[in-house]
Amino acid sequence: MRFFLGKSLQLIGICNVGFGLLYGLTNEGGLRFELRMLIVGSAVFLIGRMIEGRGAA
Amino acid sequence: MATVSAPGSTPSSAKRIEVSIKKAVGPGDDKVHTWPHLVRAEFICAVLVTVGLIVWALLVDAPLEEPANPSRTPNPSKAPWYFLGLQEMLVFFDPWHAGVVLPSLIIVGLMVIPYLDINPKGNGYYCFRDRKWEILTFFLGFHILWISLIVIGTLLRGPGWNWFWPWQAWDPHKVEALTSVNLPYLVGIRDYFWAAVFGLGIVVAFFAVGIAAMYAWVVWLKGPEFMERWGLVRFGITAFLFLNMIAVVAKMLMRHMFNIKYIMETPWINI
Numbered sequence: 001m002r003f004f005l006g007k008s009l010q011l012i013g014i015c016n017v018g019f020g021l022l023y024g025l026t027n028e029g030g031l032r033f034e035l036r037m038l039i040v041g042s043a044v045f046l047i048g049r050m051i052e053g054r055g056a057a
Numbered sequence: 058m059a060t061v062s063a064p065g066s067t068p069s070s071a072k073r074i075e076v077s078i079k080k081a082v083g084p085g086d087d088k089v090h091t092w093p094h095l096v097r098a099e100f101i102c103a104v105l106v107t108v109g110l111i112v113w114a115l116l117v118d119a120p121l122e123e124p125a126n127p128s129r130t131p132n133p134s135k136a137p138w139y140f141l142g143l144q145e146m147l148v149f150f151d152p153w154h155a156g157v158v159l160p161s162l163i164i165v166g167l168m169v170i171p172y173l174d175i176n177p178k179g180n181g182y183y184c185f186r187d188r189k190w191e192i193l194t195f196f197l198g199f200h201i202l203w204i205s206l207i208v209i210g211t212l213l214r215g216p217g218w219n220w221f222w223p224w225q226a227w228d229p230h231k232v233e234a235l236t237s238v239n240l241p242y243l244v245g246i247r248d249y250f251w252a253a254v255f256g257l258g259i260v261v262a263f264f265a266v267g268i269a270a271m272y273a274w275v276v277w278l279k280g281p282e283f284m285e286r287w288g289l290v291r292f293g294i295t296a297f298l299f300l301n302m303i304a305v306v307a308k309m310l311m312r313h314m315f316n317i318k319y320i321m322e323t324p325w326i327n328i
Contacts, residue, residue, distance in 0.1 A: 004115060011111045018104035023095050 009044055016041025017039025089256045132229055141210030142203050148218065148307050151319075151327045159305065163198075166298045168214050175287055198302055237318040240311075256321025260328055267300040268293070 020037025024030050089095075122131075124155065136144045146155035178187040185192055213220055215227035240259065241252035272292065276284050311317040321328045 007111055007115050010113075011108060011187070014107050014111065016099055018108065021097050021101045021104065025101070036105055 003052055006048045006050075009048025009051060011048075013041045013043070013045030013048060016044060121126070133214060133218055135210070137208060139212050141214075142206035145206040145210040145214070146305075149305075149312050153326070154328065159301075162298065162301055162323070169294060169298075173291050175291070194299065194302075197306075202302060202305060237312065237316040239322045240317050241322070243315075243317060253273075253321060253323045256319070256328070257322050263304065264300055267303070268296045271296045271299070294305045 016037050018041075020034045020041060024028065024034030027033075129325065135141060143155065143160065146159065150159070176191070211266065212223065215221035215225075215231075216229035217231065217233070219231050219233050221227055221231075228261070237291070238251065241255045244255075246252045246255055254273070272284070275287075275292070308320070311320075320328045
């Protein structure tokens with residue numbers, strides 16, 4: 001369950017990053033929105049990464 | 058304006074290469090900066106691949122097997138997929154040749170490409186018309202000699218490293234007769250010494266005739282002034298590397314079609 005939650009958050013985060021980049025690429029002066037999406041996406045991804053955890057070696 | 062000095066030269070004698078930097082105005086411009094126009098698009102591609110991998114990780118379990126047991130080795134015992142091309146080459150060559158010589162030639166050959174290539178066209182414009190030779194050589198080296206061997210090793214090799222088509226079951230009891238013979242034996246030479254001499258002669262003749270033919274072809278195709286500009290050393294290295302690529306394909310086909318094991322066999326080295 002934890003794995004799926006973590007991976008899903010990573011998925012949402014990385015999609016945020018991708019959408020932000022696409023917005024910046026296609027819109028003049030869209031840097032502010034792009035940066036916001038990148039930061040939020042990265043944060044959500046990292047939260048997902050922490051929730052996912054890794055099994056002990 | 059940007060200036061570049063030739064390395065190792067004094068400032069007074071430095072060769073100045075002046076390149077005007079054009080301000081990028083947008084993706085539709087003729088020349089735009091790498092960042093952000095290219096890097097952003099590349100990063101989007103990386104994001105798409107990552108999304109695909111995450112979805113894959115969510116839906117499919119990794120095909121991990123039980124912990125290794127030295128008393129029960131798997132059959133077939135396969136290397137990781139990216140090494141299966143090398144493992145497949147072991148079918149056709151001596152371990153020293155498949156595992157040391159050929160990978161070294163690949164690495165060295167890739168490293169010397171910038172020094173061998175004097176074609177000014179295609180620096181940043183990789184259209185087929187201007188770079189037929191380079192692109193076709195890459196196709197031979199990458200797709201035929203690397204990717205196809207990985208595909209064969211991954212999908213078509215089963216128990217006993219026997220060849221199985223996709224519609225055939227992997228029968229571990231399948232027995233294939235080892236009928237391969239060396240080329241000197243095939244032509245009737247039974248003496249070990251003369252078989253080695255014959256094999257060595259074939260290998261030397263292949264490279265001698267190949268280099269001569271390639272020289273004549275390049276002169277015929279591009280003219281003697283091109284060969285003069287290219288230089289004998291650059292030509293010789295290119296021809297040697299290219300003939301090795303051809304030789305690998307020829308050797309594999311000889312094994313598949315005529316069951317020829319080695320061209321040259323000695324107690325120390327087999328080719």
